[in-house]
Amino acid sequence: MRLKKQKRHRRSVRFYTTCFGFRAPFKVLCDGTFIHHLLVNRITPADTALSNILGAPVKMFTTRCVLAELKSLGESYSDSLNVARDLAPARCDHEQRKSAVACLTEVIGEDNSEHFFVASQDADLRKKFQEKPAVPVVFALRNALFLEPPSQSQQQFAKSAEEQRSHMNELEFKMLVKRKKKSSVNEELGEASDGDEDLSKKIIEDLKKNAAKRNNTDVKDKVQFKRKKAKGPNPLSCKKKKTENQKPVANKEGNENESAETIRSRSKKRKRSRKQKSLTDATA
Numbered sequence: 345m346r347l348k349k350q351k352r353h354r355r356s357v358r359f360y361t362t363c364f365g366f367r368a369p370f371k372v373l374c375d376g377t378f379i380h381h382l383l384v385n386r387i388t389p390a391d392t393a394l395s396n397i398l399g400a401p402v403k404m405f406t407t408r409c410v411l412a413e414l415k416s417l418g419e420s421y422s423d424s425l426n427v428a429r430d431l432a433p434a435r436c437d438h439e440q441r442k443s444a445v446a447c448l449t450e451v452i453g454e455d456n457s458e459h460f461f462v463a464s465q466d467a468d469l470r471k472k473f474q475e476k477p478a479v480p481v482v483f484a485l486r487n488a489l490f491l492e493p494p495s496q497s498q499q500q501f502a503k504s505a506e507e508q509r510s511h512m513n514e515l516e517f518k519m520l521v522k523r524k525k526k527s528s529v530n531e532e533l534g535e536a537s538d539g540d541e542d543l544s545k546k547i548i549e550d551l552k553k554n555a556a557k558r559n560n561t562d563v564k565d566k567v568q569f570k571r572k573k574a575k576g577p578n579p580l581s582c583k584k585k586k587t588e589n590q591k592p593v594a595n596k597e598g599n600e601n602e603s604a605e606t607i608r609s610r611s612k613k614r615k616r617s618r619k620q621k622s623l624t625d626a627t628a
Contacts, residue, residue: 353397353491356480360494363502364478366459368400372482373434373451375444376414377465379406380424385487394482397489398461405434405460409447434460445469452479461491477501 360366372394382390394402406428414425436447445466452460456478463482464470473479474495481492494502 349490352493354399356491356493357398357400359499359502360478360480363505364456364459366480370394370398370400370402371405371458371460372402372463373405373407373448373460374410374428374431374463375406375448375466375469376410376417376421376424376428378463378482378484379414379428379431380421381465381484383423383427385484387484387487387489393489394463397482397491404431406431407434407436407444407447407451409436409442410444412441413444434458449473452476474498 357366379390382388382393387393391402391404394404411425411428414421414428434451436442436451438447438450442450448462448464448469449472451458452462452473454476456476459478461480461482462470462473465483470481470483470492473481474492475497477498478501480494483490483492
């Protein structure tokens with residue numbers, strides 16, 4: 345049961361923080377009935393008990409009218425009056441004294457701009473505040489504290505407010521786009537009205553810059569081939585130079601060798617005699 349209670353309280357606090365902008369430390373506006381119930385049931389210290397259910401540090405407030413009402417109830421509420429005097433005073437602008445209910449409703453107002461949590465034991469007052477969009481209500485039951493879950497009216501108000509925000513965001517975005525378009529058109533018209541000479545000069549300069557950039561990029565992109573230099577002949581493949589005196593001797597020796605080889609080849613040829621041919625014919 346305790347875990348379910350904590351989850352329920354955590355969900356309710358998250359609803360008020362996300363939808364209505366409540367921030368810690370939370371401010372709790374207490375009336376006389378709530379303070380008296382805390383003392384009778386010994387729920388002390390009250391700020392720690394409230395911080396346990398809200399999950400964040402808490403600061404407790406009350407009003408002058410609540411103090412005056414507790415004082416008027418007599419000695420039975422004297423202890424409650426002393427405790428209430430230690431709480432931080434919430435500002436109430438009315439000069440004359442009012443009832444605690446009227447004073448609290450005036451401090452909360454229509455939209456609860458101060459983001460107060462209202463702590464009261466008055467059931468009618470709690471219902472009245474739950475009809476308002478951004479007023480979370482705390483009450484006590486014996487020695488335990490509870491946070492009322494958001495009412496249906498509060499949930500519907502939060503839903504409609506979120507839809508309006510999203511719609512407004514879309515409209516703002518469209519307006520910004522239109523403004524940018526108008527500003528760009530006005531800038532173009534203003535530049536045109538300055539004079540055609542300035543525009544022509546700018547265009548010419550831009551063309552020159554683009555041409556220079558293209559030339560630089562073309563030169564860089566082209567593959568640069570290196571020309572091969574003429575090299576000398578391979579010394580191993582070249583014959584050694586011969587002097588003039590040795591050339592005719594070599595030629596003569598070469599001619600004599602060639603004539604001797606031709607004579608030898610002729611003498612080696614076999615000559616068949618006709619006699620041997622006739623003898624072979626006779627034997628056959």
